[in-house]
Amino acid sequence: MEKLKNKIYILYDLNISYSLEEYNDLIKQCCDLYEMSAVVFLYDNMKYHKIIPSNDTFKLINKLH
Numbered sequence: 001m002e003k004l005k006n007k008i009y010i011l012y013d014l015n016i017s018y019s020l021e022e023y024n025d026l027i028k029q030c031c032d033l034y035e036m037s038a039v040v041f042l043y044d045n046m047k048y049h050k051i052i053p054s055n056d057t058f059k060l061i062n063k064l065h
Helices: 002-010 020-032 036-048 055-062
Strands: none
Touching (some): 020 036, 020 055, 036 055
């Protein structure tokens, strides 16, 4: 879990972003831990960097509902 936190904290530097696959992997890990606020942060960060969420992204997010 510490590794997950560190990968998310890195994104507070708005000059850094990940690939869609990396975001989806982080979102999946957060969903598995029921960390909705982290998922929202990751989604917002993707949108900020103009990374278009895939159907897989939305399927992962919908698992929290």
